[in-house]
Amino acid sequence: MDLLTNLGLGLQTALTVANLLYCLGGVFLGTLIGVLPGLGPTATIAMLLPITFGLPPVSSLIMLAGIYYGSQYGGSTTAILVNLPGEAASVVTALDGYQMARQGFAGKALATAAIGSFFAGSVATVLIALFAPPLAQIALEFGPPDYFSLMVLGLVAAVVLAHGSLLHAFGMVVLGLLLGLIGTDVNSGAARYTFDLPQLADGIGFVIVAMGMFGLGEIVRNLENETTRSVMVTKIEGLWPTKEDFKRIWAPILRGTALGSVLGILPGSGSILGSFASYSLEKKVAKDPSRFGKGAIEGVAGPESANNAGAQTSFIPMLTLGIPSNPVMALMIGAMIIQGIQPGPSVITEQPALFWGIIVSMWIGNFFLIVLNLPLIGLWVRLIMVPYHYLFPVILVFCGIGVFSLNNSDFDILLMALFGFLGYVFAKIDCEPAPMLLGFILGPLMEEYLRRALIIGRGDWTVFITNPISATMLVLSVIAMAFVLMPAIRKKRDEAFQEES
Amino acid sequence: MSSLIRSPKDFCASLIYLSIGLGAIYIGRDLPMGTAMKMGPAYFPAVLGWLLAFIGLLSLLRAFIVKGDPIPAFAWKPLLLITGASVLFGLIVRGAGLAIALPLFVVMTSFASVKFRWGPSLLLAAGATVFCSLVFVKALGVPLPLIGRWFSGWFAG
Numbered sequence: 324m325d326l327l328t329n330l331g332l333g334l335q336t337a338l339t340v341a342n343l344l345y346c347l348g349g350v351f352l353g354t355l356i357g358v359l360p361g362l363g364p365t366a367t368i369a370m371l372l373p374i375t376f377g378l379p380p381v382s383s384l385i386m387l388a389g390i391y392y393g394s395q396y397g398g399s400t401t402a403i404l405v406n407l408p409g410e411a412a413s414v415v416t417a418l419d420g421y422q423m424a425r426q427g428f429a430g431k432a433l434a435t436a437a438i439g440s441f442f443a444g445s446v447a448t449v450l451i452a453l454f455a456p457p458l459a460q461i462a463l464e465f466g467p468p469d470y471f472s473l474m475v476l477g478l479v480a481a482v483v484l485a486h487g488s489l490l491h492a493f494g495m496v497v498l499g500l501l502l503g504l505i506g507t508d509v510n511s512g513a514a515r516y517t518f519d520l521p522q523l524a525d526g527i528g529f530v531i532v533a534m535g536m537f538g539l540g541e542i543v544r545n546l547e548n549e550t551t552r553s554v555m556v557t558k559i560e561g562l563w564p565t566k567e568d569f570k571r572i573w574a575p576i577l578r579g580t581a582l583g584s585v586l587g588i589l590p591g592s593g594s595i596l597g598s599f600a601s602y603s604l605e606k607k608v609a610k611d612p613s614r615f616g617k618g619a620i621e622g623v624a625g626p627e628s629a630n631n632a633g634a635q636t637s638f639i640p641m642l643t644l645g646i647p648s649n650p651v652m653a654l655m656i657g658a659m660i661i662q663g664i665q666p667g668p669s670v671i672t673e674q675p676a677l678f679w680g681i682i683v684s685m686w687i688g689n690f691f692l693i694v695l696n697l698p699l700i701g702l703w704v705r706l707i708m709v710p711y712h713y714l715f716p717v718i719l720v721f722c723g724i725g726v727f728s729l730n731n732s733d734f735d736i737l738l739m740a741l742f743g744f745l746g747y748v749f750a751k752i753d754c755e756p757a758p759m760l761l762g763f764i765l766g767p768l769m770e771e772y773l774r775r776a777l778i779i780g781r782g783d784w785t786v787f788i789t790n791p792i793s794a795t796m797l798v799l800s801v802i803a804m805a806f807v808l809m810p811a812i813r814k815k816r817d818e819a820f821q822e823e824s
Numbered sequence: 825m826s827s828l829i830r831s832p833k834d835f836c837a838s839l840i841y842l843s844i845g846l847g848a849i850y851i852g853r854d855l856p857m858g859t860a861m862k863m864g865p866a867y868f869p870a871v872l873g874w875l876l877a878f879i880g881l882l883s884l885l886r887a888f889i890v891k892g893d894p895i896p897a898f899a900w901k902p903l904l905l906i907t908g909a910s911v912l913f914g915l916i917v918r919g920a921g922l923a924i925a926l927p928l929f930v931v932m933t934s935f936a937s938v939k940f941r942w943g944p945s946l947l948l949a950a951g952a953t954v955f956c957s958l959v960f961v962k963a964l965g966v967p968l969p970l971i972g973r974w975f976s977g978w979f980a981g
Contacts, residue, residue, distance in 0.1 A: 490834075490886065494841050494879045501848055501872045508865035513855055515865055516848070539906060546902040546936055712937035713948055716930045719906065720952050723913055723929065728966045736914030740907045747903055751895055752833040754840075770868040782861030 336680030353393020419622030503766020535742025579628030587633025831892025841880030
């Protein structure tokens, strides 16, 4: 079978000693940084990206993917142990996980999260292997107008599914698109918005934007209510769930995996929706819903599985269409471009070893996650207990030197400071930085596809409507927007993002 | 803020959108627009600039119509200390060298915490400097001088 030969190729690529080590290293480093309180996956990946730039493309992407799962698992660990979710998706994990920890079942909660994540990750990997190739096949037929409209649809969907104000999500996307155009225009060679600064001629690095807005900005926000944070870690014992527990968690894990896999493909907050939806579903089907919020193991198993499944399936649009569905995928696309790979449907045919290698390494990464993290829980706990006021200056130092090392440019450190300041101000006025990062990555790509589409259409903008695929995408975008603007749906959307307690 | 503005957050955002959107159009005015058939370097930025300005206008209207929450207080001390320390670090790291810029950066950022104490902070600064010099400069080869050109003369003789 074709799939088997492809997976064989993937195994060949992923199972080299070097790539296994990079995968393991990525998972380890990702967890190491992700476990630090207040650093979500986006900040973690931005911080660790510079390490991977020197590697060959396959190894670098395998390591990055490892960093991603590692940081997610690290985030769940802090959510359970100290009630500090590093990212929105683990907010629900904290609800019951932290209660379990307070009752002395921290080990069990962590093991449940790991088992659920591993199962969900394995299923989602199979889904990617099954569905990515046909999707890429379809996308190969796309012309420039279709691509432009697909990006519009992707951005609209990301905005519609983002939490917070719709208007500001749009504003931030457009702002990101605009910032992405800073630098030399590839077609005319004209310098745009560089203010005659030679350092801006090549544009602003996406790592700088991400590190400033997600790293620096988040650290300042954490320092705001520093006095109220209390770190309480109970002793970790009784790691393995009992037979009784397994009976309780298998169904939530299955349901969470299904929900997470489907919602993860959606752009925007797909994986967040997955964990929230799984939590409310478990609460609905439970015989005794009142246990939720008081340490119900199902409330950890379901959302954690959904979270990880969604994290995995969000790779599908990235790998097949070259469209980032969340900030993490935006960083992945940026990393691919730096490695000289043009993201899009041709990756699968032109670089099959890379494509299948990444897919197989995903499964291996999830496997490492469970073998690495259960024995190392003691180490992570000790890391969490390091007081924050000693940690954050060191994290900032790493950010500073990391940003410098990208281009050996001290100017980039100043830019990072600027984006940190902006990120903090934007968060204060409810403008989410996530849509901005998506726009920032897509800006130059959209301009290029728009240019090509208009050349095909001889300068006529109707080319986007006369082309059936492109027209469908645009109609879908309009429907998605109209849908959200309807008052009834709008209320539901707000409810979906409400934290249940 | 005046009572006319019912949603300060929207108002603030609208000012940012409007100034950046219109600013982008203004700065790009000297670049060739081109035509839709042959887009010039100013074409797409101008489209986005007008779009952003339009979103800014909507946000401005909303600020006067819909009641919203006030802007929460800014934590100026950590914000200015951390961004300020980063700027300072960027400005002096080549000239003064890592051995001077890095401890200064660590102490300055530590000061942003309410739990700041001189003793541990100085120890942390020393530790971070040794660690970064060994790992980033010696092992990974990041081209940052330990002692920058401003001071190198002192050690030459």
